[in-house]
Amino acid sequence: MKAEPMPDKPTHTQSPIDMGNREVFGQMYQRYFGTLCYFASRIIGVREDASDVVEELFTGLWQQCRQFNNQEHLKAYLYRSVHHASLKFIRNSTHAKERQWVFLERIDENEENIQQQIITAEAYGALYRAIYDLPAQCGKVIRLAYMDGLKNEEIAGQLRLTVQTVKNHKQRGLQLLRKRFTNHVFPLTLLLSYFFFVNR
Amino acid sequence: MEALRIAELISRYLSDTDGLNAAERAALAKWLFASAANRRLLEALKDPTQQQKAIQQIHDFTQEATLQRILAAKQQKRTFRVHRILPWLTGTAALLLIFFGIYFVTLRPSRSGVQQHSQATDVAPGTNRATLTLANGRTLVLDSTQSAIIVRSEDITYEDGTGLSVGHEHKKGTPSPVVDCQLTTPKGGQYQIVLPDGTRVWLNAASTLTYPSRFTGSTRAVYLEGEAYFSVSKSKKEQPFIVKSSHQEVTALGTEFNIHSYDEEIKTTLTEGKIKVASYASRPVGASGKRQPPVSLQILSPGQQAVNNHGHIKVQHVDTESQVAWKYGLFDFTGSSLAEVMKQLEHWYDIEVVYENEIPPMKFMGQIYRNNNLSQVLKILENAQVHFRIDNRTLIITNK
Numbered sequence: 001m002k003a004e005p006m007p008d009k010p011t012h013t014q015s016p017i018d019m020g021n022r023e024v025f026g027q028m029y030q031r032y033f034g035t036l037c038y039f040a041s042r043i044i045g046v047r048e049d050a051s052d053v054v055e056e057l058f059t060g061l062w063q064q065c066r067q068f069n070n071q072e073h074l075k076a077y078l079y080r081s082v083h084h085a086s087l088k089f090i091r092n093s094t095h096a097k098e099r100q101w102v103f104l105e106r107i108d109e110n111e112e113n114i115q116q117q118i119i120t121a122e123a124y125g126a127l128y129r130a131i132y133d134l135p136a137q138c139g140k141v142i143r144l145a146y147m148d149g150l151k152n153e154e155i156a157g158q159l160r161l162t163v164q165t166v167k168n169h170k171q172r173g174l175q176l177l178r179k180r181f182t183n184h185v186f187p188l189t190l191l192l193s194y195f196f197f198v199n200r
Numbered sequence: 201m202e203a204l205r206i207a208e209l210i211s212r213y214l215s216d217t218d219g220l221n222a223a224e225r226a227a228l229a230k231w232l233f234a235s236a237a238n239r240r241l242l243e244a245l246k247d248p249t250q251q252q253k254a255i256q257q258i259h260d261f262t263q264e265a266t267l268q269r270i271l272a273a274k275q276q277k278r279t280f281r282v283h284r285i286l287p288w289l290t291g292t293a294a295l296l297l298i299f300f301g302i303y304f305v306t307l308r309p310s311r312s313g314v315q316q317h318s319q320a321t322d323v324a325p326g327t328n329r330a331t332l333t334l335a336n337g338r339t340l341v342l343d344s345t346q347s348a349i350i351v352r353s354e355d356i357t358y359e360d361g362t363g364l365s366v367g368h369e370h371k372k373g374t375p376s377p378v379v380d381c382q383l384t385t386p387k388g389g390q391y392q393i394v395l396p397d398g399t400r401v402w403l404n405a406a407s408t409l410t411y412p413s414r415f416t417g418s419t420r421a422v423y424l425e426g427e428a429y430f431s432v433s434k435s436k437k438e439q440p441f442i443v444k445s446s447h448q449e450v451t452a453l454g455t456e457f458n459i460h461s462y463d464e465e466i467k468t469t470l471t472e473g474k475i476k477v478a479s480y481a482s483r484p485v486g487a488s489g490k491r492q493p494p495v496s497l498q499i500l501s502p503g504q505q506a507v508n509n510h511g512h513i514k515v516q517h518v519d520t521e522s523q524v525a526w527k528y529g530l531f532d533f534t535g536s537s538l539a540e541v542m543k544q545l546e547h548w549y550d551i552e553v554v555y556e557n558e559i560p561p562m563k564f565m566g567q568i569y570r571n572n573n574l575s576q577v578l579k580i581l582e583n584a585q586v587h588f589r590i591d592n593r594t595l596i597i598t599n600k
Contacts, residue, residue: 016569026267034262038254051261059270067567069528076201077521080471084503116241118203119210123245124254126211131255 017074020065028074029058035125036082042117043086053085079118134173137161141169201456201472202431206231210245234434321590323574326405326548329389332356332364335379335413340364348392348400349383353414359394378416384408385426387550395422398433399441402527405547406462415439429458429527432473448508449494451476457500458524462543466508469523470500477506479513525567531577533564538586538597545595549574556598559586 019025033054041050057078060066068074134142140159144150152170156163209228212219220228232239244250328347332340342349348359356364383393387406394400397415407426420435421442432441434454443450445461448468455473460466468477478494495511505518525532526544533541541564542553548570568577574595578588589596 022271025271029267029270030262033266034258034260037261038258041257047261051266055266055270059273062270063273067530067569069530069569072204073528075204079201079204080502080520115203116237118201119207119241120245120254122204122207123210123214124251125258126208127214127251128255128258130211130215 014070016070017068018065019061019068025062031129032075032078032125033058035121035128036078038124039079039117039121040082040086042121043083043114044089049089050086053089054082057081057085075122079122083114083118134176138169138173138176141166142173145170202433210242214246321592323549323551323590323593325571325573326388326390326550328391330383330385330391330403333382333384335381342391348394350394351381351396351411351413353396359392378412378414380410380412382408382410387547395420397435397439397441400431400433402429404428404526405550424459424461426462427458427460427526429456429524431456447480447482447510449478449480451478458520458527460523462547464510467505467523468500468508469505469518469520470502471520471524472502475500477508477513479508479511481511522567526570529570530567531570532567534566536564538562538564542595542597545574545577551590551593551595553595553597556596559597559599 017024017028019028036054036057037047037051040053041047044050044053068077131139131142137159141155144155144158145152150158152163152166155161156166159166161169206228209220209224209231212224213228232242328342328344330342332342332349334340342364343358343362346358346360346362349364350357350359358364383391383403385391385403385405385407389405390403392400392402393409393411395411395415396413397420399420401409401422403409404427407424407428409428410423412421419440419442421444423444425445428443430441430443430452432452432455435441438453441452443452443459445459445466448461448466450457450459450468452473452475455475456471457473457475458467458469458471460468468475477498477500479496481492481495496513498506498513498515500506500515503517503520504515505520505523507514507516519534522532522534531544531548533544536544538559538561545551546553551574574590578590578595585599587598589598
């Protein structure tokens with residue numbers, strides 16, 4: 001079973017974070033661990049290694065009871081540390097000599113690339129956290145269906161609902177998510193012309 | 201970190217197209233305008249199939265078992281340990297270090313503002329205090345309830361949009377002359393400033409940043425005395441950002457770094473990007489003054505620090521977090537000597553430190569919030585068996 005993560009609430013962004021506090025640590029783990037592994041795997045290339053690197057970082061934070069002033073501080077620290085740890089891993093890894101050579105050779109190109117990777121990981125991470133923002137039953141159904149891959153009947157059994165109720169929750173959940181996820185968005189050209197206007 | 205700011209804007213934009221305010225839309229548009237790669241990235245992020253794949257991966261990585269394994273890993277050490285280096289062991293110091301295992305709980309700041317202690321003399325921590333000196337000589341004391349000012353070509357405002365009475369005396373429509381302005385923090389002060397190119401500077405206590413009202417020419421140059429953290433914005437044309445200090449110049453293009461320049465030894469720590477550190481034998485003349493060719497030149501990668509002692513630059517790897525912790529409102533004394541800790545306290549609490557007798561060498565470890573009163577911070581000295589008295593604004597240190 002997976003524990004429920006905390007959704008992003010704007011009001012929380014300014015409070016200090018004590019990574020030595022079990023409850024707080026658990027929340028930050030749920031919120032950022034998976035996303036950081038995703039980010040690390042884009043640099044290291046191997047999922048298990050990526051997970052090891054991030055796990056080592058989080059273990060250090062827990063043992064040292066690191067303090068952070070707010071979410072911004074924590075996030076910046078996490079991404080920077082995972083980036084450095086991933087590079088260090090590649091440098092030290094005996095199995096990745098070739099990959100290391102190619103990676104380090106193109107280090108300038110990779111500066112830009114890293115910024116893009118951070119943006120990618122964190123944008124997807126925010127969407128991931130949004131799924132847990134869905135209202136209770138609705139959210140549970142969506143997660144069981146799309147993340148754990150259960151069929152309607154299995155979900156109905158697990159949550160003790162009728163199959164019809166499960167279908168209703170799915171539909172409502174998808175509607176709410178569609179409102180968030182789709183790309184019927186503000187056209188790119190309009191956004192650019194807005195910028196020109198502002199800078200006249 | 202700029203990438204994180206952009207990521208936040210993008211994810212909110214993807215969730216709700218009306219969720220961004222005007223300034224945020226402009227910031228996102230500016231990023232999109234900056235390169236085709238950025239525009240391609242946003243398009244890729246909007247693809248629902250890619251989103252689903254990524255979310256699936258993130259979900260798979262988040263395992264309850266992993267969390268439990270981390271929480272179970274060894275004992276927690278909530279310490280503020282002090283290592284005392286005993287002189288007669290320095291020969292074999294690598295093998296034998298005696299720890300005075302005194303534990304100290306890191307204090308959280310008391311938000312209510314009520315600090316109970318019986319000491320009659322204690323010293324309050326620093327706050328957002330700074331003055332802005334304009335070219336016409338006028339000095340403005342900045343609002344201490346604000347934390348940052350934004351400098352644009354036509355005006356200067358606080359970060360929340362409130363205006364400053366700057367008194368520009370030029371006619372609209374004619375370009376204003378480029379003038380040097382100064383942001384100065386006293387001891388016990390700190391402030392942030394966003395320069396005309398979007399670069400954000402965090403200024404620590406007892407520091408001065410001299411900057412031009414507009415960045416013209418082939419470089420963006422500023423002059424720093426004291427300590428500041430720079431988050432340099434990338435410029436469209438190849439216009440490097442240069443920070444000059446007494447005998448050093450740092451050149452950067454879209455990076456983040458900290459410069460500690462209070463005395464003869466200048467420490468430049470790079471957290472992101474790439475910078476060039478050049479050391480000189482003499483001071484320049486003003487912010488735009490010329491110099492002799494550099495004595496030595498180093499290029500830094502993230503995680504490295506250049507220690508500049510009158511021309512000779514030594515590059516070392518450091519824990520960047522402890523070097524920039526002040527920007528996040530924390531003291532981080534990890535690896536610092538007593539003298540270094542006292543220097544930081546002098547600047548932030550506006551005190552003078554006096555040593556009554558010789559203190560043996562020691563190295564500290566740990567963090568504490570900067571908005572604690574001085575007495576709270578000094579508790580770490582008690583643990584190291586160093587004694588102190590506060591007399592008005594003088595801190596007297598004795599070794600028992």
